[in-house]
Amino acid sequence: MTSQPTSLPEQRILLVHAHPDDEAIGNGATMAKYVAEGRHVTLVTCTAGEQGEILVPELEHLAADRDDALGPVRREELAAAMAELGVTDHRFLGGFGTYRDSGMKWHPEGHAVPADEIHDNAFWRADLTEAADHLVAVIREVRPQVLVTYDQFGGYGHPDHIQAHRVATYAVALAAVPSYRRDLGEAHDVAKVYWTAMSESRMRDGLRRLRAAGDETTFEGMDPEGPMLMASPDEDLAAAVDAQAFIEQKMASMRAHSTQITVDGPFFALSNNVGSQAFGIEYYRLAKGTLGPVGPEGLETDLFAGL
Template structure:
């Protein structure tokens, strides 16, 4: 990694990165900044939306993870990202699965595989990431908040591993065999703007779409992953790279329906729907702010 500015993203499953920060990844890669993605599991427990691939499911042939490995490679090609790794190597940690709590957020499934990421030893998993951090030496890292956005156990675990690894990587005396110490200057949590989400839902409902994001009211309570605007720290305008983001999302065909809510939202709002990606600053000092009080570059102030 020879770029002067380097971004590390830590995500739980293939497709999380494209939905969350696909446009930012494409923008920074196009600008010659270093972009490294670490995916913590193969997404083996995902729901399969392509009927002819149903045989890959965990309760059948259990080969979904390998298939999604190919989907992620295709998505990275669309985004122009050439540095992608699986935490500890592909197959080290398995998708833990999830179920829905009556309160509307995800929780751990009743039956979890022995090597599920949710059961991973925190220090062991963090050490895999420490090695990456010390090799890549990123100034900025992006991961989930402490609730993993909506409660998925693998998202929560990715937050824990990323946070712990960032701390350990900065300690000069810790695991010298993993490389020279490196302190990540800024850490962000991915976020969804409440104002933007309400506007998007309103546009869908005004267009007569009552099924996309079913159950969400533009004027009512919103899901856990939506962030009040006053808690946002940064917005990256990557509207010029929305088509790359959507192409990357389409590459994750087993997980994202091409006629589903993500694409319906894009059709109704245009590039602004997915071209503006929001973040919360979890570590570091903010750089220059725009008129809305937000940074417009994750590397601002460095």
């Protein structure tokens, strides 16, 4: 039996993401919904996204191969995005600047792989135990019942997403061991761990609608009938959080990441053409814990289901 923080709401969720903007794209609606419902939402971001591609021409000088000053800008964008969602507890793993964005390149098969050149303090090169210990401290402080991160492939192969998965998975295990690093706080066992996901059937349907409308540029190169590396087969899904009522907050949080996401980019195009279901219903795979009560579609409608 573990105690819970007396100053925090009874239900608490911790999300572990690789870079600023990942959280808004994947879980922004869920985060806004849970904040509105009085649940405590904690976001841990593992890097500042220093290697990100800059979409604002007047800020291109901040790029890693020029002034290398994008990190502080993305830190401010993240703060603005969290304000849109109402999230007040957001942190960088180990503190801002501890781990740097590792960068990536595209493999011919359409997924990400590590870049040819990686900085010494890149997250991809982080010592796993050291990085996990930073997260253990957060887990034991906040004592969440639910943790959300990526699957073992990081969604599409980005090395920082894969490392975030590894760190989160290891930290959950270590945090539950009473004799491990007592200096990091009292042991806590996270009841449920989810991997963020995209529904394959919904993704295919959305792309079909876009192509039928003559849009060939949104998610260019993706065939609605072809491989869906970024999506999960529907039979692997465990939960669908319907937060369509919070789609505007999600879109506002995405707009806050202005160096990375444009309003005429693929995410906004998909939402505008397909409707709020495209990004207002967020899907998850259950990686740890017991499936709770499910809705009509056979999926949990709440990540706290059964707790």
